[in-house]
Amino acid sequence: xxxxxxxxxxxxxxxxxxxxxxxxxxxxxxxxxxxxxxxxxxxxxxxxxxxxxxxxxxxxxxxxxxxxxxxxxxxxxxxxxxxxxxxxxxxxxxxxxxxxxxxxxxxxxxxxx
Amino acid sequence: xxxxxxxxxxxxxxxxxxxxxxxxxxxxxxxxxxxxxxxxxxxxxxxxxxxxxxxxxxxxxxxxxxxxxxxxxxxxxxxxxxxxxxxxxxxxxxxxxxxxxxxxxxxxxxxxx
Numbered sequence: 426x427x428x429x430x431x432x433x434x435x436x437x438x439x440x441x442x443x444x445x446x447x448x449x450x451x452x453x454x455x456x457x458x459x460x461x462x463x464x465x466x467x468x469x470x471x472x473x474x475x476x477x478x479x480x481x482x483x484x485x486x487x488x489x490x491x492x493x494x495x496x497x498x499x500x501x502x503x504x505x506x507x508x509x510x511x512x513x514x515x516x517x518x519x520x521x522x523x524x525x526x527x528x529x530x531x532x533x534x535x536x537x538x
Numbered sequence: 539x540x541x542x543x544x545x546x547x548x549x550x551x552x553x554x555x556x557x558x559x560x561x562x563x564x565x566x567x568x569x570x571x572x573x574x575x576x577x578x579x580x581x582x583x584x585x586x587x588x589x590x591x592x593x594x595x596x597x598x599x600x601x602x603x604x605x606x607x608x609x610x611x612x613x614x615x616x617x618x619x620x621x622x623x624x625x626x627x628x629x630x631x632x633x634x635x636x637x638x639x640x641x642x643x644x645x646x647x648x649x650x651x
Contacts, residue, residue, distance in 0.1 A: 459639075468541070469628065469642040511581065524569050524632050524640060525594040528581035 427452045429514050431529035438502050439537050446497040446532045448486075448512030457515040458488055458495040459526070464508045472497075472510070482506070502536045509533050539564055542643035544629050550649045556617040559646045563610050563631030569593075570612040571640060572604060575626040584627075587612055616648075624650045 428451040438444055450456060460472040473481045475488040475495060486497045495512060512529040543562045551557050563570050571594075572584040583596040587606035604614040610631070616623055626647050630640035 468644055469630075471639045474639070523588070523593045524571055524586050524630075524634075524638060525583050525596075526571070526573075526581075526630075526640065527583065528573075530580045 427456070427514055427516060427527045429512050429527050429529035431510075431512055431532050433532045434530070435533045435535065437535045437537060440504055441501050444497075444499040444502045444506065444534065444536075446510050446512075446534065448495045448497065448529060450493050450495065450512075450514050452493075452514060452516065454516060458486070459513045459515070460484070460486055460495075460497050461511045461513055461528075462508050463511070469511070502534075504536050504538065507534055507536045539566075542629055542631050542641050544627075544643040544646050546646060547644065548647045548649075550651060551619050552651050553619055553621060555619050556615060557619060557648060558613055558615045559627055559629075559648070561612045561614075561629030561631075561643060563612070563629075564633075564641055567631035567633050567641070568610055569632045569634070569638075570606055570610060571630045571632075572612070572614050573628040573630065574598075575628055575645070576624075581628070584614065619650045621650050624648060 430449045458475040462472040463469045484499045509531050511531045513526040545560045569588045571586040573581050575581045585604050586594040590606045601617045606612045626645040628645045629643045632638040632640045
């Protein structure tokens, strides 16, 4: 069974402070990991995915298979980063993953001035 | 391109009734997935359709069903509504067959009284 755990419901940081949103997963095969973000009154949208290895809006995430983690990091938080962040996992195509996403419960990031 | 659209946006039903929700994917997208979002359970995968075939199904009772038409538009149906079916139902579409970025609609807010 696949599972995604986000231990923090709420993370509050000051503007300019580093941010780390934690995500751990459980999956027997080779997962694809994603971070989705939902800004206030906007749709859920993709922030980044591990296979692209990109930095989006200053955020990065590295897949650590040994620790089964995919933490989201940003060195300096901005006020506009305040949003709900969801970590999600998709199984490999050979194990029937398709486009099914298993989401964590989400972490609300609040950046205070 | 126009984004994913869902109709209706809000719906109020009573227990025992049935409901049909509609989703129009982004033009050219062949995969449509449905998710249920509740405060208690978070985002949970319902099912995915690709080229009119259901490829994946989540752990929901048989009262939840769906279909996809030849133009990729999708509908989901919930029969014999229960109070616990009150939720935000999200539809997402993607262009590729596997593990691709999903584009989410605004959701249909279903309230069961």
